[in-house]
Amino acid sequence: MKRDDFSSLRHRITITILIAYALSFLFFGFYSFFTFPEKYFLAPFRLRWSFLQALVYFITTLNPVQCTAVLLACSFTAPPVPSFRTSPGEAITKLLSSTVVVLIVFGALAIGLNEGLKPYVQANITQLRERTTVARNYFDLAGVKRSEGELRLAEAYLVFYLTMDGKNDSALEMLNDIRKRMDDADITSVTAEPRPRARLAELDAQDLLEKAEKALQAEDYYTAYYFANLAKEISPVGSTNYRFATNVTAAIQDRLSSFQAGAREIEIKSIFEVKTSAYNDLASNDVQLISRAYYTFKTLTERYPEDTEARAFYSESVAKLSTMAYFINEVEDLIAMPGLTELFFVNASSEDGSVEIVSLGTLINTDEGVYAQDIEVVSFGSDGSLLCRLSAETGKIMPGPSGGLALYMRGVDPFSERGTVLPIVVDSIDDDVCGEILPLSLSGLDFEFVSHSGRDLKSYHLNKLYNMMEAVANRGYPEDVIQAAFLARISSAFGIIILSLLALAVGWRLRSPTGRPSIGGIIFIPSFPFIAYFIIQVYEYLHRLAIGAVLIRWDYVVALIVLVVMEFLLLAASILILTTQSVKIREPG
């Protein structure tokens, strides 16, 4: 064969692969465009989604497409012209060396796209889906707020929605309706709608009177005076609570004024006493006391806005409480946020046999923090006895008291002490076993691994998959499965080169003597990638089976060695098959 023939074959293979890639991408582009799932994505995302999804399909099917291209390129190679200076052995060696480089380059490209670009593209698709979820949830919220008469909020939600789906008729219609209603209504009354952060502390006269009575019993007259006075102020004149509070304050005043100053002085003294008590609460590490301090300082700042000391302590109480609980208004809109779902893991297990299992319905990462919803915890001792079983609607993940992360399940209502949300203890061996703070043994990345989407091993970068091997083992998931997935990824990287070489050999062996396909054959060309896809599926399954069998019976290292040896043997075999191909001419039929 002449040198030109090999060069021509190399070019032919390169061009055929590039054409096959282009056709494949075009095909998947059209396919994606016409199979756009409107259920999960907003209409304006159609083009972007189609492009990204086509990329995913394209990268996933690179191997069969490349094998088909090589097969066809070789199959349509014109009959080689024998050269007097080149023996058949030399000729095939030249054929091999001239084409193998091309195959390795394309193989490396495929591996790069699979391991580098594909996870990135998939992450982008997930992001589009999450944005759709958020937008649609805000759209629904807008509808709810409109029906509740909170037009300003409904408008804000809709404007947010329209930033993503600006041509949505029903959204535009709803927005017009809201704006019309806002114009019609008294704007000031609309703007005067109480905003959550502008709300005052919700005090309960009965509750305050109980506190006053308690303080009276403890002969803490100043504190009792403060609460009774507060109850008197918020109770309607003439009501039972009002009368009772008046009696209490009058009695205290009588008792104290006999040896002290007047009512104003008593009030100042009582405020001082309450502040001192709240400050002591704030200085403690008990979340209940800090919570009490928070409500006290909040009331004081509202009643005595000029009191800078109360304001400073109020801020401090908010800051301190935020590290030990979450405020329930933080999680009001969580439903609109996408996140990880169905997290299930072994949180802690000790050598004595006690185990703690945790499930989280969703885990949502927002600007304000990481929140978990639908929390359930089961822990049991070595004898099988249930130590604790609790559930909580919401929790916030923050740095724990003893390092690491912890799930804080106390929800503090910023306006009312009665609105505090605590985890529900379903069953417990002891009162102290079930706490409202659950120390977590997971780090940030581990949450993804134990979630529903995280259990899809195909979606990971190779290095992430490698990191996952150790991370999941301690969470109750079988390490072998991750190791097998990791080894399978290595094997498929070799596979693309091995199978391309085999395709080269088969294509060369079954090449058309005329260098052209038969007329009938042209019709069947589109079926080649499907057949190649099936063969590759079988090839990869057999690999998984062989490597998996070694892995589960022996060890990861042994499996890795077997894999590497096997791949090199297959590579050598495919090259050997290629070198045994004939370069002799066959006459056209």
Add this chain to the structure above:
Amino acid sequence: MLKDSFLHPVVLLLTFAVIFCAVSGTILLAQSTAVYNPIAPETPGWFQRHLAPAASSALIVSVLASLFLLFGRIQHKPGNRLLSFILPLLLSVIIVIAGFSIIIGPPGTPKRVSSGTYYPFVPKTIHSIESGLIYVDNVILPTAGGFSGDGIRLERVVRYSEGRLEYDRTAAAGLKSRGDRNPAAIIPGSTSLSQVPIVPENPIYSPMFEVPPLLRAMISEINLLDDYLLSLRAMAPESFVLAVFSISLFAMSCVVFLGLTAWPLFNALITLVLFRTIFIILRFFDSDIGREVSGLVSNQRIASLLPAFVYLGIGLLFVAINLLFVRGGSHVRSSGGGSAS
């Protein structure tokens, strides 16, 4: 020329031996990994019990694959046209008939293994089953635990399904024979909980060894053919011989398509598609319409042979085409040895 014709059966036999060993080995490996549990004791005699069924499943597909590969040689070295057709055909018939006799035994012997149990859980592990996730803290096997019973005992089972946790202090999982149709189930210790079917049957390693859907479909088709031949063998040995001959004739007659066009790759593809037709025809007769068609024939024995008659008819048609329309000598005129597979 004549030497080539006599060498074809030898090559067929060797090719068959290699493919048969590879396919049987793969089936055995797949079966052993499917039931593998690191904590469970190795069942004595597992290999001996599973070897025959695996070999039986591998037999017919290995013969067909060997014939397909032999076509490359027949095209390359055609030899005597008649002998090159008849000798491999007869050998393939002999291999199947003798193979079933050696592997399965006399007609009527059941092929499938009905004995043997497996253990679907490992301790301190989360298993993924169809209805959710399940954590099992401890597994006590009947042998190791010293209790007798037909199940394994599970301790401290936590199930996560549809966003809800279920805790069961003790549960049991029925030991399961692989031949049984219904899945094994977890029997809860508490009456307030319901039984949970264990699907997939061995959830420990099932994600690792998941069979691709296309291959699974193909395996079921191969099993269908295998079962068809075995049922005929049990019913009437002569019907079985006829069916084996028909299938082999159909497969062997496909050789005519290797010279269909001047493009060998396309010819090979067409031949492969025709080989696939063997399974499609049988699947048709296994479908509702196929059963209705078979039902038109009152004689039960003839009805069961309908697929074989179809194979025979198509095979004879291809042979006729070969004799009438394909020129004598080689399928491909070769110069200097040719290069067909």
